[in-house]
Amino acid sequence: MADGPVAEVLLRQLAAADGGLDSAELAAKLGVEHQAVVGAVKSLQALGEIIEAELRSTKRWELTAEGEEIAREGSHEARVFRSIPPEGLAQSELMRLPSGKVGFSKAMSNKWIRVDKSAADGPRVFRVVDSVEDEVQRRLQLVQGGQAEKLGEKERSELRKRKLLTEVTLKTYWVSKGSAFSTSISKQETELSPEMISSGSWRDRPFKPYNFLAHGVLPDSGHLHPLLKVRSELRQIFLEMGFTEMPTDNFIESSFWNFDALFQPQQHPARDQHDTFFLRDPAEALQLPMDYVHRVKRTHSQGGYGSQGYKYNWKLEEARKNLLRTHTTSASARALYRLAQKKPFTPAKYFSIDRVFRNETLDATHLAEFHQIEGVVADHGLTLGHLMGVLREFFTKLGITQLRFKPAYNPYTEPSMEVFSYHQGLRKWVEVGNSGIFRPEMLLPMGLPENVSVIAWGLSLERPTMINTASTTSGSWWATR
Amino acid sequence: MPTVSVKRDLLFRALGRTYTDEEFDELCFEFGLELDEITSEKEIISKEQGNEKAEGASDVVLYKIDVPANRYDLLCLEGLVRGLQVFKERIKAPVYKRVTPNGEIQKLIITEETARIRPYAVAAVLRNIKFTKDRYDSFIELQEKLHQNICRKRALVAIGTHDLDTLSGPFTYTAKRPSDIKFKPLNKTKEYTACELMNIYKTDNQLKHYLHIIENKPLFPVIYDSNGVVLSMPPIINGNHSKITVNTRNVFIECTGTDFTKAKIVLDVIVTMFSEYCENPFTVEAAEVVFPNGKSYTFPELAYRKEIVRADLINKKVGIRETPENIAKLLTRMHLKSEVIGDGNQIEIEIPPTRADVIHACDIVEDAAIAYGYNNIQMALPKTYTIANQFPLNKLTELLRYDMAAAGFTEALTFALCSQEDIADKLGLDISATKAVHISNPKTAEFQVARTTLLPGLLKTIAANRKMPLPLKLFEISDIVVKDSSRGKNKSPFSPAESILL
Numbered sequence: 001m002a003d004g005p006v007a008e009v010l011l012r013q014l015a016a017a018d019g020g021l022d023s024a025e026l027a028a029k030l031g032v033e034h035q036a037v038v039g040a041v042k043s044l045q046a047l048g049e050i051i052e053a054e055l056r057s058t059k060r061w062e063l064t065a066e067g068e069e070i071a072r073e074g075s076h077e078a079r080v081f082r083s084i085p086p087e088g089l090a091q092s093e094l095m096r097l098p099s100g101k102v103g104f105s106k107a108m109s110n111k112w113i114r115v116d117k118s119a120a121d122g123p124r125v126f127r128v129v130d131s132v133e134d135e136v137q138r139r140l141q142l143v144q145g146g147q148a149e150k151l152g153e154k155e156r157s158e159l160r161k162r163k164l165l166t167e168v169t170l171k172t173y174w175v176s177k178g179s180a181f182s183t184s185i186s187k188q189e190t191e192l193s194p195e196m197i198s199s200g201s202w203r204d205r206p207f208k209p210y211n212f213l214a215h216g217v218l219p220d221s222g223h224l225h226p227l228l229k230v231r232s233e234l235r236q237i238f239l240e241m242g243f244t245e246m247p248t249d250n251f252i253e254s255s256f257w258n259f260d261a262l263f264q265p266q267q268h269p270a271r272d273q274h275d276t277f278f279l280r281d282p283a284e285a286l287q288l289p290m291d292y293v294h295r296v297k298r299t300h301s302q303g304g305y306g307s308q309g310y311k312y313n314w315k316l317e318e319a320r321k322n323l324l325r326t327h328t329t330s331a332s333a334r335a336l337y338r339l340a341q342k343k344p345f346t347p348a349k350y351f352s353i354d355r356v357f358r359n360e361t362l363d364a365t366h367l368a369e370f371h372q373i374e375g376v377v378a379d380h381g382l383t384l385g386h387l388m389g390v391l392r393e394f395f396t397k398l399g400i401t402q403l404r405f406k407p408a409y410n411p412y413t414e415p416s417m418e419v420f421s422y423h424q425g426l427r428k429w430v431e432v433g434n435s436g437i438f439r440p441e442m443l444l445p446m447g448l449p450e451n452v453s454v455i456a457w458g459l460s461l462e463r464p465t466m467i468n469t470a471s472t473t474s475g476s477w478w479a480t481r
Numbered sequence: 482m483p484t485v486s487v488k489r490d491l492l493f494r495a496l497g498r499t500y501t502d503e504e505f506d507e508l509c510f511e512f513g514l515e516l517d518e519i520t521s522e523k524e525i526i527s528k529e530q531g532n533e534k535a536e537g538a539s540d541v542v543l544y545k546i547d548v549p550a551n552r553y554d555l556l557c558l559e560g561l562v563r564g565l566q567v568f569k570e571r572i573k574a575p576v577y578k579r580v581t582p583n584g585e586i587q588k589l590i591i592t593e594e595t596a597r598i599r600p601y602a603v604a605a606v607l608r609n610i611k612f613t614k615d616r617y618d619s620f621i622e623l624q625e626k627l628h629q630n631i632c633r634k635r636a637l638v639a640i641g642t643h644d645l646d647t648l649s650g651p652f653t654y655t656a657k658r659p660s661d662i663k664f665k666p667l668n669k670t671k672e673y674t675a676c677e678l679m680n681i682y683k684t685d686n687q688l689k690h691y692l693h694i695i696e697n698k699p700l701f702p703v704i705y706d707s708n709g710v711v712l713s714m715p716p717i718i719n720g721n722h723s724k725i726t727v728n729t730r731n732v733f734i735e736c737t738g739t740d741f742t743k744a745k746i747v748l749d750v751i752v753t754m755f756s757e758y759c760e761n762p763f764t765v766e767a768a769e770v771v772f773p774n775g776k777s778y779t780f781p782e783l784a785y786r787k788e789i790v791r792a793d794l795i796n797k798k799v800g801i802r803e804t805p806e807n808i809a810k811l812l813t814r815m816h817l818k819s820e821v822i823g824d825g826n827q828i829e830i831e832i833p834p835t836r837a838d839v840i841h842a843c844d845i846v847e848d849a850a851i852a853y854g855y856n857n858i859q860m861a862l863p864k865t866y867t868i869a870n871q872f873p874l875n876k877l878t879e880l881l882r883y884d885m886a887a888a889g890f891t892e893a894l895t896f897a898l899c900s901q902e903d904i905a906d907k908l909g910l911d912i913s914a915t916k917a918v919h920i921s922n923p924k925t926a927e928f929q930v931a932r933t934t935l936l937p938g939l940l941k942t943i944a945a946n947r948k949m950p951l952p953l954k955l956f957e958i959s960d961i962v963v964k965d966s967s968r969g970k971n972k973s974p975f976s977p978a979e980s981i982l983l
Binding site for chain 2: 220221222223224225227228232235238239241242243244245246247248249251252267269273277278279280281282283303305306307308309310311312324347348349355357359360368369377379381382383384385386388389390392393404405406407408409414415416417437439440441453455
């Protein structure tokens with residue numbers, strides 16, 4: 001562009017000009033678009049000190065579309081006046097004319113016309129004066145001719161109120177000679193060719209400087225989803241720690257495995273319609289291991305295995321209700337049940353990362369679907385200290401090292417702990433997970449030996465991803481953008 | 482987590498010392514509570530309704546404390562203070578006693594009509610109690626908290642408290658036709674029939690949520706005294722006649738409901754918390770409840786249960802090495818009075834009526850750990866040796882994902898729930914042919930069914946990105962849900978990889 005025709009003309013004009021020139025004036029003079037001049041100015045600026053350009057903004061008055069029409073055809077009120085013959089015109093007819101409605105009231109207030117309401121065939125409009133001066137049209141034509149300053153402030157704002165005039169801001173450049181001004185700009189080279197090297201001519205040629213601020217061309221590539229990248233990372237962490245992946249390929253679960261097997265009582269609020277998605281079709285789970293179901297029923301309603309139980313009437317129909325799982329702990333329950341059927345007992349470490357569902361109203365911080373991460377260790381003689389140790393290793397692999405533990409409550413773990421980490425950015429302790437030792441009322445009916453403890457912990461996938469990507473909400477990853 | 486709002490200065494006065502906000506926050510953390518918010522009534526109204534409405538409201542500092550959902554004994558200031566004082570070993574846990582009155586015992590007779598609507602009732606008396614405005618407010622607040630939590634919004638249990646001096650027993654708990662029940666309800670000036678009340682309360686923001694519990698039933702529960710005065714129509718509203726005021730000296734408490742165990746627990750909680758203010762502190766006057774079958778029970782139960790746990794079990798489960806005496810001390814701090822017995826290794830723990838949440842030794846283990854301090858426990862790694870295995874489906878998914886991205890496709894993550902049209906009409910199919918799983922209580926049409934194909938999600942993604950330059954190459958590898966009638970169970974049988982190239 002700097003070597004384009006506009007730029008060349010600009011430089012020559014500048015050479016001849018006294019002091020400097022205005023870009024808008026130049027554009028008008030050359031008969032080119034103002035943008036073309038601006039482009040030339042910008043590219044000349046990039047070359048160094050050839051020109052100096054100062055950004056100015058000027059305000060200008062311009063006619064609106066309606067204003068232009070009036071400048072051409074005359075104001076509505078003048079047109080109304082002109083369309084009234086000496087014998088007058090029926091008002092109804094007048095109103096039907098294109099400028100009728102608007103012009104009529106104006107013409108009346110200007111006292112150019114009058115209405116005779118008592119006329120025989122309806123109100124009739126007559127001229128009051130013989131001729132009129134179309135002031136409005138005249139003023140608009142002045143503005144059109146570039147002489148807006150001839151109008152008074154009051155007149156201008158009146159026309160603006162009628163939406164016939166607008167004030168337009170124009171950004172122009174005042175261009176003056178720079179310290180290295182010259183009318184000739186040599187063409188800059190953009191390529192280094194073998195000929196230039198062999199002939200040595202590269203020494204005398206000006207080269208276009210690299211623009212390291214340009215955007216560049218994006219390489220053509222595919223992308224993995226950020227949330228799922230974190231999922232892969234977590235899978236990796238679990239596998240490194242020796243945890244085996246549990247099957248979780250079932251979004252649908254029965255209330256039995258989702259709640260009852262976990263010793264969550266049937267009247268628990270989480271089993272409400274408000275929090276859980278229940279299924280209409282198919283509504284009930286037909287296949288449940290009935291002897292196990294009976295042990296669960298007894299534990300809830302009467303106790304046993306060292307427990308007082310909840311002492312309420314446990315109902316099979318409630319347990320059969322199908323739902324969209326509210327946590328992947330149901331998969332852990334299934335896995336532990338399967339483990340309990342294998343004799344003799346062998347210790348196990350399990351994990352899962354999969355989708356769970358909550359019947360919530362969606363907003364910036366709540367989703368109906370999200371991912372839960374769960375880890376489980378089943379062995380003899382595990383303690384709370386072991387749980388904390390495992391958590392420390394796990395979170396260290398995530399880059400979270402400062403941990404604090406707080407007593408908490410879950411229906412299916414006791415003791416329970418919330419895990420907190422110190423967030424440097426927010427400068428406060430934030431919850432990063434929930435954990436605990438599964439209750440005997442959950443494990444013993446499955447058939448696990450009494451001295452086997454099962455420690456477990458869980459967190460959502462969205463939280464660590466948010467911290468990683470410094471996002472404030474996780475909704476956007478689910479959005480279709 | 483239930484939240485209890487207490488006036489900070491009242492709390493500190495009861496605790497006998499002041500704390501800075503940080504110190505109190507720390508104390509809560511140790512104990513298993515969470516200091517959720519520090520605010521004032523003025524701030525609350527300001528936030529909810531704007532600054533003008535907040536004018537003149539109190540700016541007394543309020544602490545909003547989150548309490549574990551199973552600790553009914555911490556749902557009021559009295560309980561919190563007691564719990565914290567025992568925790569800090571400043572007081573000994575009080576011993577709650579049920580006493581038989583010198584004169585006649587209050588009786589509540591249940592008739593068989595209640596059997597089909599709300600069969601259980603328990604009752605007790607708080608004798609010579611002294612209320613102040615704060616104590617009175619706390620008393621009402623506790624009932625509300627219990628209603629919201631363990632009572633499952635009054636469906637399981639409803640609490641009624643009455644000025645005993647305005648009534649005369651024996652009391653009858655029965656069920657009658659709504660048109661036959663007529664009384665002046667709390668804070669109203671005239672009498673209404675139950676039918677009228679059900680209508681009136683339809684627009685009451687508080688009470689309208691409970692109407693469904695008895696609405697449209699042929700008989701409504703109602704409690705009368707011997708003069709035919711209505712004490713209450715549970716679970717909706719009490720009568721105005723027996724309304725409690727700050728000057729009430731003797732309180733008759735009745736809890737009715739559909740869960741006997743919970744009704745007993747609720748009664749125990751209320752009387753243990755507030756018997757502190759009786760002339761004979763921590764004593765509760767017994768009441769007798771006669772069931773339709775003639776069986777008579779005395780309430781409140783205020784049962785103390787004993788459990789014996791081996792000290793080394795607690796040590797082993799927590800991962801600490803404390804002497805039995807020390808463990809007994811730790812438990813006593815958690816309101817579980819304990820002492821070493823037998824061979825020196827056994828600990829006898831007395832579980833008070835305020836700790837209905839303790840139902841197994843593991844609950845005792847947790848309390849020992851809390852008193853010890855979770856963050857004092859030494860971390861250790863389990864010696865569990867395992868070889869890890871990937872779930873084959875997920876392994877395959879990972880392999881495919883990387884190659885798809887390498888081939889230039891962008892991974893999408895879309896919702897598993899969608900509308901019926903998304904998987905049927907919009908794909909030119911009939912919904913019945915899709916073998917889709919239907920949700921029964923979707924909040925919006927977007928959650929009607931579980932997706933049977935990944936196509937709608939991907940197409941929606943493309944539609945939302947149509948301003949982007951082409952080509953758009955998307956893929957998703959994830960589960961779909963298809964009904965499998967042969968097993969009567971639903972499964973996501975496979976993860977189709979669907980990709981769209983535009």
